[in-house]
Amino acid sequence: MEIIEFIKQPWPWYIAGPLVGLTVPTLLILGNKNFGISANLRHACAACLPANISFFKYDWKKEIWNLFFILGILIGGIVAFQFLENPNPIIINENLKAELAQYGITAIDGMLPSEIFSWDSLFTLKGFLLIVVGGFMIGFGSRYAGGCTSGHAISGLSNLQLPSLIATCCFFIGGLIMANYILPLILSL
Amino acid sequence: MKNTKQNTDFETRSLDTICVNESQLEHKWYHNIKYLIVGLLFGIVFIKAEIISWYRIQEMFRFQSFHMYGVIGSAVIVGIISVFLIKKFNIKTIYGEKIEFHNKTFNKGQVIGGLIFGLGWAITGACPGPIFAQIGTGVTVMIVTLFFAIVGTWVYGFFRDKLPH
DSSP: HHHHHHHSSSSHHHHHHHHHHHHOOOOOOHHHHOOOHHHHHHHHHHHHHOOGGGGGOOOOGHHHHHHHHHHHHHHHHHHHHHHHHHSSOOOHHHHHHHHHHHHHTTOOSSSSSSTSSSHHTTTHHHHIIIIIHHHHHHHHHHHTTTTOIIIIIIIITEEEOOHHHHHHHHHHHHHHHIIIHHHHHHHOO | TOOSSSHHHOOOHOOGGGGOOOOOOOOOOGHHHHHHOOOOHHHHHHHTTTTTOOOHHHHHHHTTSSSSHHHHHHHHHHHHHHHHHHHHTBOOOOOBBBBOOOOOOOHHHHHHHHHHHHHHHHHOOOOHHHHHHHHHHHHTHHHHHHHHHHHHHHHHHHHHGGOHH
């Protein structure tokens, strides 16, 4: 059982990063597939509501492997949460903890702060901005950019693509602006 | 194929290389199980390394922790070495197909869309992959985030020919 106990610890970056990186050659060697998760959002549109938009008119069934891939991620989330969960609360930076406390976020547990990411908060302005507007920007932005963190930052950079480097830098600039200048305003609502 | 200078060609390949897979082979559906297994292992890494944690993303954007930089940086280095080796030794897929790579072309979307994506990433602490793992950990409200990410994608598709590229 010691191995299970060991696995239950949070994994360090030098274990996780290379495993994430190996996803690129694994998908290529298994079937010439490019690692890119946001494409699935487009496949969902193509499958459910193509609405005669040329961008959604393609053979999405050929891309069904990617839907299996994300179904795997969902199941992986369930497995890790049910059987491999870290028994100790997540340890976060003290400055972040102090900052979140200013906004009334004191329950530091799980993967997302339950005080703001919950069904109850969905119907508040704060929750709406975080859960709905945030989701919209992820979908709109990743498709506009032609990929997300997997398609550009991992796959694209692995193939030394300059456009992917530009996109990745913009992801970070957007994130820096949000986390440091806009999110504090939203969380203060 | 680059005869159209304007963005009037909404041909899939030019702006959205990652959306179409290369394989010309057709398989029975159960061949896709292998991708489910890769996804499953990937999801476990997401959770165990706390890559899908909202707190880790906030730390990253506040330069309070090296963790996410280490994850992304080492992932990219392993990816670069892997792609280099595949090209150098002309490694084939398990079905014997040649592995194809395509160069991406720059367009303004990578800047404008990239910034918008970054804003959303820092709000939700999730990119499209981690959303699924977050739902898996029981934060079911993220289904709403996923739904609106799909809505966002659809709205992009709807206004695509009016947006600067």
